[in-house]
Amino acid sequence: MNIAQSYLLRLQRKRWKIRAFRKRRELRSVQDRTGAIRPGNILLFATFRNEDIRLPYFFDYYRKLGVDHFLLVDNDSSDGGGDYAANQPDVSLWSTDAGYGNARFGIDWLTYLQSRYADGHWALTVDVDEFFVYPFCDTRPLAALGDWLDASEVRSFGTIMLDMYPKERVSTAVYERGTDPFAMANWFDAGNHMISRNKRLRNLWIQGGPRARAFFADRPAKAPALNKIPFVKWSKRYTYVSSTHMILPRGLNLVYDQQGGEKTSGVLLHAKFINIFGDRAAQEAARAEHYQKGNEYRRYTQDDPILWSEWSHQYVNWRQLEGLGLMSKGNWA
């Protein structure tokens, strides 16, 4: 290993830890139930803004998987989602009206909360439109996965974000609060992902899916990253680098096997392409707080696309995704 490079990464990690520590001042505690967190509990971290419509199903889904406590940051919602979240018995909520972009897209706030509360816990970091699927998730809770990874001395778990879309135009998938978004947006692209390795941080960089072909075909380098490492046995030394795409120390990014074998991995089903997407894209493009100044969102506002094709697959369960090679059981049986 190149010592200079490794030292620079260390400095980078420290800098982000300090930055996150300073950003703690932007957070105001709304509801603190962290006293209820027990050793071994599984924690979920998320930031949201005006996502009230998504929250009920989000809580349902992750409670069923066995999340014990939600630690959430409400970024200045005006739709009542903050109050709804604060009233949940297993939620601790912070709020901030500071800029999402200035807080590294919310990562600074979460890094601070993670250093403070997640040390020694399995921590799941997701967006409220991302739904974690892992091998045997229909029969084994997250704690089973965490225990097994512990026994295997594995500290991080890799996924690919899978964009789900409806069969008709995106606007026709009318979402109702509390329901399963994948009842309508249940189609996906199975085999058009492009992967390269980031030599510096050692993570894989995955692009592709319907977003790349429908919105970024002429500028593929700008297509959004789909590699995510959402499930980590947290230590207060750790910090995510860019969303949950990369993490430091960089050894945690080695969630893939390089000798031909398959490590155990999962999928984040992404419930982006439903009817609230069009309005949201327009708002976010105007706000320009997202990655690349909301450039991605500006592209989405262009029309109301049909992403479906005869080659799309309809979602069934994790075993289907495993068979298609979108995730792997590895040696977990």
Add this chain to the structure above:
Amino acid sequence: MSVGVIMLVHTALDRAEQAIRHWVDGGCPVVVHVDQKVRPADYAAFVGSLADLPDVRFCKRHACDWGTWALVEATQSAAAHLLESFPTLQHIYLASGSCLPLRPVPDLRDYLAARPETDFIESTTTADVPWTVGGLDEERFTLRFPFSWRRQRKLFDFYVRLQQAVGYKRRIPENVVPHMGSQWWCLTGRTVAAILNDPKRTVYERYFRKVWIPDESYFQSLVRLHSTKVESRSLTLSKFDYQGKPHIFYDDHKALLRRSACFVARKIWPRADVLYDSFPVAMSGKEQFTEPNPSAADRIFAQAVERRTLGRPGLLMQSRFPSSDRDNAMTAGPYSVLQGLGDVFEGFEEWLAKTTGATVHGHLFAPDRAEFSGRGPLFAGGLSDNAMLRDYNPTNFLINLIWNTRGTHQAFQFGPRDTQDINWMVAKDTDARISVVSGAWMIPLFKARQEFSDLRKEAARLQQIEHEHLKILRSPYTNARVRVQSLAEFVLAPMDMLQLIVDEMSEQTHPRLTDVPQMADLTGLGAFLQDLRNQGMHPFLTGDFPANLERDSTLQTPRKPYLVR
């Protein structure tokens, strides 16, 4: 009392208590060894919770680490305690706190009562076991291992290398033939007593203390000195993965465990409520005497290890990304790359698809778009025909295409007009079947009848590109199956190459081809090539076409003359 149980416990004490109650209810006394590392308060609570059971005893405690001698000491202490308290035991079953009896304990007692002299213990010599961790098999008995593999890996490795370097070898005690096997055994009381009371016990102990992973070799070796009948298998269903870590059973394994008909399984996930609520379960009627049969579980876990170590060839994903120089098969199955044939024959793609049943694409790497079979904008897996998207990562595009269509043979046309970025990957791929008619790109130029100086320039460019490609195909790094013929050679006997292509695409020997595609009209090609030569270009990849080709009888009438043999 016929069967006594030794139970080693270090975690999930509530589940251990549950298991102990099953054993006691089934009429087996239990001696429990609780790891010294369990906190005193927890230990006291655990002992208290079992206070109502007079046949449960607790033995001297040792601090146990994975693969250390302390585990053997714990077993010895518990065994001695058990034999002292219940001297008439016929069999002793070694279990752990995460073991769960699958069948009623009386079934096990009946089974053992019918085999009073048999010692059930997996015990094989090192030459015969494939599953050693860390690559040490023979040497685990001839070197010394004072350092922990888990916690002091560097010291451990260093000390092993040091001993290997100086050629150090321990002497194995007389009579002892090292055997190893699963830690979980069921021995007769007589055999256990004989091992514990062996006059040379201290000699053996001194030796096994410094052997690596003694808990898998101490009893396994010594049983060979004292037993009258060793049955080398474990009655406990317990599988290990490639890291030497036990596979864990969850609620969804219920049917698998039931079918295994094993008496005890380990390791059960402590929170597998369904398993703890369901087992032990009585076998119905005749099944009561079923022999344990763990083969289904064996298969599942063997597959899991294979998935982890070998993976699915040709799959690139978030948890499988082989270094390209490591893997010879980069794709999921054989595919054909056809260079030049589409120029030589008219309607070649359609003919090939009809003849072989394979999926035949046009120029997948054409400069303007990927010409998928059917020419749709998208193809299997959602691959796009957009050339910019494809050329962003062309090798990944091809690997995806082959993965997405696994089970059907893919073929595509290729040529020097196409993106060349895949050439090295395809050449190195053992799955690629590459057939080249070199110089065939000349035919469309010849037909184009454009400004001659433009044609000459284009011919030189294409020849240069194809020449570079052929250099790759001839390099020593090439693993693909490659056949190259110049256009001139090819037109003399086109059936030879076509037959080979068709045969390898349908993965079977085809009957001799009868329906053949129509060859382009090459009348005048010889003169065209001569014109190029006259202009100073040297079309060497096309081969030696006579300038007076028009007068060559074999090509005068290109309507299937080559069928006549």
